[in-house]
Amino acid sequence: MYLGLVLAxxxxxxxxxxxxxxxxxxxxxxxxxxxxxxxxxMQLVITGRHRWFAGSLGQDNLLQFHRQVxxxxxxxxxxxxxxxxxxxxxxxxxxxxxAGWIRATTLYLVVLAATALIVTTxxxxxxxxxxxxxxxxxxxxxxxxxxxxxxxxxxxxHYTAGWLTKALLAGIIAVPMLLLIETRLIRPWRLRRRPxxxxxxxxxxxxVTRLVLRPEGHxxxxxxxxxxxxxxxxxxxYTLQQHPFSIASPAHEPDRIELAIKPLGDFSSAVxxxxxxxxxxxxxxxxxxxxxxxxxxxxxxxxxGIGITPMISMLRSCRARxxxxxxxxxxxxxxxxxxxxxxxxxxxxxxxxxxxVHVLVEPPPQWNGETGFVDRELLDRIxxxxxxxxxxxxxxxxxxxxxxxxxxxxxxxATDRLHSERFELV
Amino acid sequence: MQHLYARRIGIIVAxxxxxxxxxxxxxxxx
Numbered sequence: 001m002y003l004g005l006v007l008a009x010x011x012x013x014x015x016x017x018x019x020x021x022x023x024x025x026x027x028x029x030x031x032x033x034x035x036x037x038x039x040x041x042m043q044l045v046i047t048g049r050h051r052w053f054a055g056s057l058g059q060d061n062l063l064q065f066h067r068q069v070x071x072x073x074x075x076x077x078x079x080x081x082x083x084x085x086x087x088x089x090x091x092x093x094x095x096x097x098x099a100g101w102i103r104a105t106t107l108y109l110v111v112l113a114a115t116a117l118i119v120t121t122x123x124x125x126x127x128x129x130x131x132x133x134x135x136x137x138x139x140x141x142x143x144x145x146x147x148x149x150x151x152x153x154x155x156x157x158h159y160t161a162g163w164l165t166k167a168l169l170a171g172i173i174a175v176p177m178l179l180l181i182e183t184r185l186i187r188p189w190r191l192r193r194r195p196x197x198x199x200x201x202x203x204x205x206x207x208v209t210r211l212v213l214r215p216e217g218h219x220x221x222x223x224x225x226x227x228x229x230x231x232x233x234x235x236x237x238y239t240l241q242q243h244p245f246s247i248a249s250p251a252h253e254p255d256r257i258e259l260a261i262k263p264l265g266d267f268s269s270a271v272x273x274x275x276x277x278x279x280x281x282x283x284x285x286x287x288x289x290x291x292x293x294x295x296x297x298x299x300x301x302x303x304x305g306i307g308i309t310p311m312i313s314m315l316r317s318c319r320a321r322x323x324x325x326x327x328x329x330x331x332x333x334x335x336x337x338x339x340x341x342x343x344x345x346x347x348x349x350x351x352x353x354x355x356x357v358h359v360l361v362e363p364p365p366q367w368n369g370e371t372g373f374v375d376r377e378l379l380d381r382i383x384x385x386x387x388x389x390x391x392x393x394x395x396x397x398x399x400x401x402x403x404x405x406x407x408x409x410x411x412x413x414a415t416d417r418l419h420s421e422r423f424e425l426v
Numbered sequence: 427m428q429h430l431y432a433r434r435i436g437i438i439v440a441x442x443x444x445x446x447x448x449x450x451x452x453x454x455x456x
Contacts, residue, residue, distance in 0.1 A: 064436070069436055
């Protein structure tokens, strides 16, 4: 579906008839430009959290794809004028405001906006750009690029000379733009009917804040253990601040959502100061990182830092359901004081068939648990042999994921039993 | 699907699309 939608602008353009042929470099430039328009328009859909599009793909997988394809789209935006001009210097006139100021300005605007999109995303932290502002700027720049790209394609008048071709092209590009408006404007409006209120704020070890939310005037939210929500705090859902957090509470409590938030950015740091009674808005649930997708198989959970949160939701749900399947939990942290839910993990280990292994990078002198990083050697030592009946759930910071995922693959774990979720994506 | 493959999929999709565009360009040249 994705490939078809991306190629649609190009196919619409060439189906309108065969204009006077040009050399291969020019035609390649034209096609790369139309492809760029399709790729960048579809970027608006990829990140829109549309269930019909995301299917069983995880949101983190989609965001990673969005990031890679975004760079590809930017290269197409640059390759398009380059090929056209190299193919014939006549196209230099497109850059000349005296030869057509709307056409030239649109072109400059698209190239600059696409470049700004890439630069502000790859180096957001270096520019000290706050996440909330980056997210708004990202959407606005994306709209500029897609609108400008469409305008440029319609004004080029080579493949798009016919009114029907123009109408079809505009129609197909309008859909992702409308979907972006739906995500950013209409969805918050729908959230207004389902408010939540902060009922408890507690400080936990590792600097983590535990936030408990209760629904107001509705039944709450049904979710699968391990899923996440987008949280907005404040009187209205129309705000720049909307952040994804894994749910820590068990799935049988739709009217009580617990989030464990580690101070990794401005918003998550400010959560500790939130007062009880603050209005909250939850969009979701999202994600496919759930033990409910594993049909009764044994389960291994490997968590790094705050990555323990979805595991806690899954383990609490298992406890509520009286699950008897054997499970292992590998909980990796830098220091002992960083271990989150430590006492609850101990009680879960007693109540479930759960073996817990804490791993510390910087252990205290009296520590008799595992130390170092979660690598192949450690996994071989503490986990049972993989007999095709174990599901693996991995959630943690990128360096840990980069170590654990290949180690599990090397142990013979099939990809359909390896479930992973990353955070700190942007 | 997991991240090891999510990374490769982006590159494979980019190659597939580029080849498609260049193929259509070749056809349009005649």
